[in-house]
Amino acid sequence: MSTENSNNDVEAAARIARRRSIAIAVMLGVMVVLFYAATLVRFGGAIANKV
Amino acid sequence: MTMQSDIGQADLLMEPSVSDYIQLMKPRVMTLVVLTALAAMVAAPGSLHPVIGLIAILSIAIGAGASGALNMWYDADIDARMARTAARPLPRGRVSGDEALSFGIVLAAGSVMTLGVLVNWTAGALLALTIAFYMFVYTMWLKRRTPHNIVIGGAAGAFPPMVGWAAVTGDVSIQSILMFLIIFMWTPPHFWALALYRCRDYERVGVPMLPVVAGLAETRRQILLYSLFLVPLAVAPYFVGLGGVTYLAVSVVLGAIFLWLAIRVYRTTEGREADKVAKQLFWFSILYLYSLFAVLLVESAVLRYLHAGVV
Numbered sequence: 001m002s003t004e005n006s007n008n009d010v011e012a013a014a015r016i017a018r019r020r021s022i023a024i025a026v027m028l029g030v031m032v033v034l035f036y037a038a039t040l041v042r043f044g045g046a047i048a049n050k051v
Numbered sequence: 052m053t054m055q056s057d058i059g060q061a062d063l064l065m066e067p068s069v070s071d072y073i074q075l076m077k078p079r080v081m082t083l084v085v086l087t088a089l090a091a092m093v094a095a096p097g098s099l100h101p102v103i104g105l106i107a108i109l110s111i112a113i114g115a116g117a118s119g120a121l122n123m124w125y126d127a128d129i130d131a132r133m134a135r136t137a138a139r140p141l142p143r144g145r146v147s148g149d150e151a152l153s154f155g156i157v158l159a160a161g162s163v164m165t166l167g168v169l170v171n172w173t174a175g176a177l178l179a180l181t182i183a184f185y186m187f188v189y190t191m192w193l194k195r196r197t198p199h200n201i202v203i204g205g206a207a208g209a210f211p212p213m214v215g216w217a218a219v220t221g222d223v224s225i226q227s228i229l230m231f232l233i234i235f236m237w238t239p240p241h242f243w244a245l246a247l248y249r250c251r252d253y254e255r256v257g258v259p260m261l262p263v264v265a266g267l268a269e270t271r272r273q274i275l276l277y278s279l280f281l282v283p284l285a286v287a288p289y290f291v292g293l294g295g296v297t298y299l300a301v302s303v304v305l306g307a308i309f310l311w312l313a314i315r316v317y318r319t320t321e322g323r324e325a326d327k328v329a330k331q332l333f334w335f336s337i338l339y340l341y342s343l344f345a346v347l348l349v350e351s352a353v354l355r356y357l358h359a360g361v362v
Binding site: 020 | 066067068069072100102103105106109169
């Protein structure tokens, strides 16, 4: 019985850790996209010609 | 028996989940912060590219979340002993103090840097001031020391519209200060209404809220006084060109209801009815502030759209 409970706990903890990792990955992805978009907006088009 | 002993064993064994971290950021407070900041951004003269506007709002929201996490880290000891806060992630043992602290610091630094670098540094500096004020002035200094904790500490919750305004205009103006003052004057009656029916909680953990220190009668008097200042102040945006006729009508009608409830709180001093009226004022005060800024937001957006159509 206690082994079963402990297995459930391990599975639940692994599930939570996986969800947390996905959330962090999504957050990082969103940040990269936002910073990329903000850089484009800030510098405008044809950036190579401005250097 | 402490409230912490009611925690299920599973809570203590579990790793912190995404929802625990979201709770650390006080999402309900965040929604109000986002609404007030967004209303100020739309009402402010000038324009912002949608991408930069989105980044500004996200930064302000995350900055508010950082303040919430840092507040929960510092107040974990008293949160565990208050019914209203005992289910927060730290008292439940879902998130450790170190995790909450590092989460709050990373979010605070990240949001301020992002707002400063990608939007402008006036807004970034105001956001940094907001977080620092909430953490150091309200949470660490005033909250456990003086019954004026809410009055002065309320400034932290009042800064977001100034941050939003500064994100668009790059400066501070009379209109943004007026929005600050509305939230500043709204905070004491809002929290004191809550404290009226939760004062035993505050008393038990040693937080000197006004009802604990000065008594219920004085708190009711102060609620009425602040409401008398708040209601005309909330109408003022119409007269400085910030709100239109719709805003004027809504602020007058809701202000009258606010005052009526404050008078009822002042007069109803005995039994369950007193708690009931205080609860009504507490919940109505939330609706009141949401409505004022929602109307400001929608009206400004509509006027801007119509004006753009004419041009």
